[in-house]
Amino acid sequence: MKKFKAGLFGLGVVGSGVYTALKQNEKYGISIEKIAVKNINKQRDFDLPNGILTTESDEILNNEGLDFIIELINDPEEAFGIVKKAFEKGKSVVSANKKMVALYHQELFELSEKHGVKFFYEGAVCGSIPILRLLDQHFKSDTVKSLKAIANGTCNFILSKMVSENQDYDSALKDAQDLGFAELDPYSDVSGEDTRFKLAIMIYHAFGIFVHPNKIPLQGINFLDENLVQFAQKHQLKIKLIGEAHNINDKIKAKVEPQLVSEKQNFYNIENEYNGILVDAEFTAEQFVKGKGAGSFPTALAVLSNLKDLKYNLAISKSSVKKEIEYSNEAEKEIYFLAGFNDEIPEIEILDREDAYYIVNSDIYHLEKIKKKHPNLYWVKISQDIYEKINAVLNNLKLR
Template identity: 75%
Template sequence: MKKFKAGLFGLGVVGSGVYKALQQNGKYGISIEKIAVKNIDKKRDLELPNGILTTAAVEILDNTDLDIIIELINDPEEAFSIVKKAFKKGKSVVSANKKMVALYHKEILELREKHGVKFFYEGAVCGSVPILRLLDQHYKSDQVNSIKAIANGTCNFILSKMVSENQGYDLALKDAQDLGFAELDPYSDVSGEDTRFKLSIMIYHAFGLFIHPNEIPLQGINYLDENIKDFAQKHHLKIKLIGEAQEVNGKITAKVEPQLVNESHDFYNIENEYNGILVDAVFAGEQFVKGKGAGSFPTALAVLSNLKDLKYDLAVAKIAKKEIKSYSKNSKTEIYFIAGFNDNFNFQGLEVLNKEEGYILAKGQFDYLEELKKGNPDLYWVQLSENIFEELVNQEALI
């Protein structure tokens, strides 16, 4: 069987994992011939052949001996430029850049078809969990009703430390940074933006609809305080940042927000850097998968899996000629734990169910809470199901 030659862009955490795996295991039949980096002189924990590193992208893109391009850099704009140029050269691409894919999803897949190449990006979503593969293959003959996901290991790690180990948000974030789960600037993770990118990608594979991430309502975990931590601990609940999308009568709704879950929920025991995805479909019913969503080798595994897809010429899903579903803003009224408001906070527009020092439980709509936040920048909300609320009432846990 032919041995494939690849060019690699980026030698960070994931890129190093991919390179090490290919060097240590010849079963993949793929060799990395050239690696493009920003700084050749940077110290790296890798043994690299002389001359394999370059700062010139053209040394890879114009190399006619290379069969595959592996794109693993951070900058979405630069990554998109690399992908477009690779396609024009007739080269197939494997990427793990969720921001690039989410922002340019439809355009990338259209260019892929135009140039007759392949583009795989399993590593862009949930690390070692093969959710895109499952949606494309396992659920291809089914109809997905909804998808819910803990899709950011950094947030899940922080929330685990806060509730299970009684840490404050700032200390939990520092631990995540010290262990390499969070960047020095953690905004994309803790704001929920990263989860939103991944949800946007999953929506296409689950429902066949391209939705720009900016259209998905968002509430992160960066405003959480002692009020919600104490509430969760008192009632034996856990806080999880969940991205979810569902279809009702051909309309797709989506959102990203922290939610309270109890021990009967599949997400309850998803801790630290692990991800979990719950898919509900017409024939299969509910199915749940979990795995490590962060780190060098979990994400590298997804990239390696896609490299094998290319090597064995696995087919890719075609873009639907016409989108038969449409996106609708989520206007559902739900129960929320709401805190972070000031003394002059106006509760009008919310159905207050319970009021305590520092927080309320109330029925409201996500978009209304977004409006309230404009005048109350520290305002935050955490959704809890009617079942959990009713249990608390029945247990007389609420005054």
């Protein structure tokens, strides 16, 4: 059987996992011939053959003896340049760069088709959960109505520690950094940006339209404080950062924001670095999957799965662009826990108010406008059924 050869860009957490797995398991039948890194002299936890590292990307891209390119760097602009040139050289690519894919999604597809190569990126979304494969294959004969996802292990870890172990935000973030779940600069994770990149990618595979991530409104977890934690604990709820998209009359509405969830919901028991995805489709109804969404080997597994697709020349069924579906910048009014400032809230329906927070009826776009004037404001979505139970408790307390 032919031994396939690949060039690897990036030897960080995921790149190290991919290299180690291929080195230790001959069953994959793929060898890494050259690895492009920024610093050849960096101390690493495993041995590498002499001469395998390079700082010159062209040393890999111009190598006609390589069958595939594996792109696992962080910088989305640099990654796009590498992938584009690989396509031009007739090389198929496997990537795990969610920011690059989300920002250049349609252009990457058009370039891969133009040059007759394949482009796979299962590792870009939710680590070990094969959600893109499920959406492309399992749900291809169905009609997806909505999807909701806990798609960032860093945020989920922090929220788990805050609610279940009474840690404050800074302490929980430090633990996540010490364990390697969060970067030294955690902005992309805690701001909700990372979840938004992944949601934008999933929207194409679920609904057949390309949506730029900047069109999706978001609220992160970096402003949450003890007021919300105490509120959640008081009502036996948990806080989860959830990205969601709904197809309503062929218009896709999407957002990323923290939500309060009850023990009856699938997301309630998704803790620490785990991810969870709920897909609701016309024929199959609701299906829920969970798995590790971060770390070296969970994400490396997704990359290896795509390498196997290339090795056996498998064509993953891709969604076709659906002209009749469009993205909507409208939002439904929903119930929110609102806190973080003491001023009166203009033009908003207040359902209840305590010293430290409001419960309001609004939509995410209006809340985003208010936040521009009140940067410390934060909100958390409350579903109708949870609000009804909370409201009953609050009313009972007021009657005493």
